Amino acid sequence: MRSYRIAVVPGDGIGREVTPAALEVLEAAGTRYGFGLEPTEYPWGCDYFVEHGRMMAPDGLERLRDGDAILLGAVGRPDVPDHISLWGLLIPIRRTFRQYVNLRPVKLWPGIESPLRDATPETVDMVIVRENVEGEYSEIGGRMHQNTDDELAIQEAVFTRRGTDRVIAYACELAARRSGRICSATKSNGIIHTMPFWDERFAHATSNHPELQAEQVLIDALAAAVVLQPGRFDVIVASNLFGDILSDLAAAVAGSIGIAPSGNLNPERDGPSMFEPVHGSAPDITGQGIANPIGMILSAALLLRHGLGREAEATAVESAVDNALDKGIRSRDLGGTATTAEVTKAVLEEL
Numbered sequence: 001m002r003s004y005r006i007a008v009v010p011g012d013g014i015g016r017e018v019t020p021a022a023l024e025v026l027e028a029a030g031t032r033y034g035f036g037l038e039p040t041e042y043p044w045g046c047d048y049f050v051e052h053g054r055m056m057a058p059d060g061l062e063r064l065r066d067g068d069a070i071l072l073g074a075v076g077r078p079d080v081p082d083h084i085s086l087w088g089l090l091i092p093i094r095r096t097f098r099q100y101v102n103l104r105p106v107k108l109w110p111g112i113e114s115p116l117r118d119a120t121p122e123t124v125d126m127v128i129v130r131e132n133v134e135g136e137y138s139e140i141g142g143r144m145h146q147n148t149d150d151e152l153a154i155q156e157a158v159f160t161r162r163g164t165d166r167v168i169a170y171a172c173e174l175a176a177r178r179s180g181r182i183c184s185a186t187k188s189n190g191i192i193h194t195m196p197f198w199d200e201r202f203a204h205a206t207s208n209h210p211e212l213q214a215e216q217v218l219i220d221a222l223a224a225a226v227v228l229q230p231g232r233f234d235v236i237v238a239s240n241l242f243g244d245i246l247s248d249l250a251a252a253v254a255g256s257i258g259i260a261p262s263g264n265l266n267p268e269r270d271g272p273s274m275f276e277p278v279h280g281s282a283p284d285i286t287g288q289g290i291a292n293p294i295g296m297i298l299s300a301a302l303l304l305r306h307g308l309g310r311e312a313e314a315t316a317v318e319s320a321v322d323n324a325l326d327k328g329i330r331s332r333d334l335g336g337t338a339t340t341a342e343v344t345k346a347v348l349e350e351l
Helices: 015-033 046-052 060-065 082-096 161-177 194-207 219-228 240-253 294-307 311-326 340-350
Strands: 002-011 035-041 069-074 101-107 125-131 141-144 152-155 181-186 213-218 235-238 261-265 273-277
Touching: 002 015, 015 035, 015 069, 015 294, 015 311, 015 340, 046 082, 060 082, 069 294, 101 240, 101 294, 125 161, 125 240, 161 181, 161 194, 161 235, 181 194, 181 219, 181 240, 194 213, 213 219, 219 240, 235 240, 261 294, 273 294, 294 311, 294 340, 311 340
Parallel strands: 002 035, 002 069, 069 273, 125 235, 181 213, 181 235
Antiparallel strands: 101 125, 101 261, 141 152, 261 273
16 A cells, blocks of 8 residues: 655644644545555744744755655744745745645635625636746845835846746646636736746747637736636636735635635655645634634645645545535634534545
């Protein structure tokens, strides 16, 4: 029986509550389909930072290197600045293991009410492919003359041909397997260098896929269109910043950020990929047992599909979530009363 080494970083807040739920589902899938898990838990995150002055152990990246996949709960704490938590844990992992695709499926699940009155599961089903290691989130820049009237801050965006081409190529291949529709998020009317470059590389990539229906839309108009015409979109490819913002907006269109999964993918699989829910650590509900575990469970499904290459098992987990929601299980963020444990039990029963 094949066994997989999974690095587990529950993180902070509700991450510690939804991560065990996802592990239960993964273990149940392994029992049903005949594979094993070897989870190794690491106590890294903001709580670790408060105690040790760093977000992860000094050799943390080396510990993660030999695993088959990484499962991350959530990171964040009110007394730790977000730039410390992000740059001390998530971004080093993404960049060290070349997780250059951030994959964020957005789907309206059965029985979930979207804030859009006419939205249906047929009209809200898209995937946002976000460039994940460069773009606007570079480390190049700085501040000068701090605490004076002449203070300034400079942040450089970095778009390389290699980095841009590989994420757009991934999106094109994904679109070809889905509906054949792909949209590029741009802002080339206002950002004079990087966005025209992005548009050129998108045009180059889609010229190699004449079967695709390709369009590019300015990000402000695109944000409006995702709300007004969600059925227009299937695969959206975007830079690091645009993809980050757009995917949270789309998750809200699908009813709740609490059900949104994501994967930080190394498509070549020469390093582990990392899977995490889109939601944060939610300190306002931590410890109450009411966090929605579906985003984490669906992230575990992405782990099965993209991290371990187990398509049938991933589909089975997604079907179990579909059936549980169709039968009416609802956590509080979805207007129900079910606890974290009750939602998890419902999914396990369907699986």
